[in-house]
Amino acid sequence: MRNEHQSKIESFYSANKRMPSYSEMTKLFGFKSKNAVFRVVEKLIDAGMVAKDHLGRLVPTQAFGEVPMLGFITAGLPATVEEELLERVNLDDMLIQKKASTYMLEVDGDSMIDAHIEKGDMVLVERANTAKDMQIVIAEIDGEFTMKYFRKEGNKVWLEPANKKYQPLYPEHSLNINAVLKAVIRKY
Amino acid sequence: MRNEHQSKIESFYSANKRMPSYSEMTKLFGFKSKNAVFRVVEKLIDAGMVAKDHLGRLVPTQAFGEVPMLGFITAGLPATVEEELLERVNLDDMLIQKKASTYMLEVDGDSMIDAHIEKGDMVLVERANTAKDMQIVIAEIDGEFTMKYFRKEGNKVWLEPANKKYQPLYPEHSLNINAVLKAVIRKY
DNA sequence: AGTATAAGTGAACGCTCGTTCACTGTCAAC
DNA sequence: GTTGACAGTGAACGAGCGTTCACTTATACT
Structure with missing residues (x-):
């Protein structure tokens, strides 16, 4: 599965409000070695699904708190909806300024x-x-x-x-x- | 200041989507020693403004992604609003299930x-x-x-x-x- | 059969983490 | 003036972190 790992990290994040460590991910994914996790994370980074900050720690990116914004829906007469991903929005950041x-x-x-x-x-x-x-x-x-x-x-x-x-x-x-x-x- | 430190951590959190480490907090607060930070954090924990998980890492609590829910406002005839804190809600968790x-x-x-x-x-x-x-x-x-x-x-x-x-x-x-x-x- | 590629194990590394300790300076109380 | 509490410094610690390396196992292609 492509993003089975991704979604496991996501649920960990929304449950704990922080990213899991590599040793926690071994349990999450069912691996016995941190190296296996390391390689999985490398691919997730390449795929842009996750990121690292200036010193090694994982940080949540797009698709963590964010929800895809797919465009307009016509509530009047039916029309072909442009169901393409326009952007992603974080509800908190979108609604709360101060x-x-x-x-x-x-x-x-x-x-x-x-x-x-x-x-x-x-x-x-x-x-x-x-x-x-x-x-x-x-x-x-x-x-x-x-x-x-x-x-x-x-x-x-x-x-x-x-x-x-x-x-x-x-x-x-x-x-x-x-x-x-x-x-x-x-x-x- | 009571929660000047608290609000600095909050802004770090909403900018970086993770909690700062103790050494990062030395810069945040303007200290030169991690121990000074350690003592500040201890007080924030006592005040319930922040928490630690099973192994030392700081985790966001109430008032991070959460917004206070103050009760009802009558949009009809004016009435005394019960402006007491009923609970805190996290917008993401409240609106997004799957x-x-x-x-x-x-x-x-x-x-x-x-x-x-x-x-x-x-x-x-x-x-x-x-x-x-x-x-x-x-x-x-x-x-x-x-x-x-x-x-x-x-x-x-x-x-x-x-x-x-x-x-x-x-x-x-x-x-x-x-x-x-x-x-x-x-x-x- | 033989070999290349991919995926997982297990041990080791240096580094940063959170925590502790001994010490210094500052201010108020007596 | 001495004492005691408080706040900050600086160095040290063990533990867990992310990362690397050498090795094993499984799958796929000739």
């Missing part, structure tokens, strides 16, 4: 439904105390927290839902931005 | 808009050749690819959009499932 100030919340309620954010969705937000007009924010208005469009015209600020059922919220005392929306994640 | 058969596509078109999937969204799908009624799938119908609800009643199968503008698609010759939808990701 790790220290990023957190997640689960959405309850339906006031952002016209922005296609529904109950049960997970939102990835980044702490901030300012936002631009029309950004979606987590904000504290008169002491209570909510997720809405942030609106700003001149020196007037208010919050606006994405649902005609609800009214815009004008702060009586305070409107403090807590975080701005960076991504929405919905699991099926 | 890594080898998972890939991503960018959505074009608006036929799934009533399922709150819009143009520009990224969909994470898992290769499969069967699906249950009402699952969202990537399918090939009469030679062309599209994303729709998969419908099955008795031995009749067809595809259904989530947009009243479009009609259900009944296969003339073939309907092959390519993948089933696992997650939707929208970046802002």
Whole structure:
């Protein structure tokens, strides 16, 4: 098998969050000698499936945390999809820029439904105390927290839902931005 | 500083996808002796910010690939959010079960808009050749690819959009499932 | 049968790892 | 001023690392 070894390393990596040593790989692959592993790894390196850093240690490359990005799918009328590998993306790197100030919340309620954010969705937000007009924010208005469009015209600020059922919220005392929306994640 | 060291290790980790060795940390922290690092790491371990595996090597723990999950945000009427740390989630582990058969596509078109999937969204799908009624799938119908609800009643199968503008698609010759939808990701 | 190629074993190498120890400097408490 | 805790230095250790070498076994080609 070509990448049977590769996938064993991958599962070790996602279980242990680090690469296995050569002696660990002897057990992984069922070899009795580190040299056998050494030769296997050499081929994996040639195939670009794994890499080594400046001093001998294995480091994960493409296809470890990364997922292939195959192009576009037309959700309208059917069309031939270009199913060729465009690139690979790491979900973490793609979604998280400032790790220290990023957190997640689960959405309850339906006031952002016209922005296609529904109950049960997970939102990835980044702490901030300012936002631009029309950004979606987590904000504290008169002491209570909510997720809405942030609106700003001149020196007037208010919050606006994405649902005609609800009214815009004008702060009586305070409107403090807590975080701005960076991504929405919905699991099926 | 309490976790100035911690965050230096974190940035090393996200840049190199592995933990630094003690000698690398001397450079990272500006020490001249490995022993100084050793003592710092000891404290980080006590604080639960980092861990060691069965034989001395550092392994990433909480707060490396993980993002804090702070609870619910009400998108309807404002409410006090419980801003306490409920748990930490790793995006990769949360979204990807079978890594080898998972890939991503960018959505074009608006036929799934009533399922709150819009143009520009990224969909994470898992290769499969069967699906249950009402699952969202990537399918090939009469030679062309599209994303729709998969419908099955008795031995009749067809595809259904989530947009009243479009009609259900009944296969003339073939309907092959390519993948089933696992997650939707929208970046802002 | 004979030989070349590939794949695995087992022992050895030097090097870096994590850890330990004895020592030096700094600051605060008494 | 002495003492004690704390933080950093520098040298040393045994262990495990990645790598190399010589040897064996199996498969395939003449």
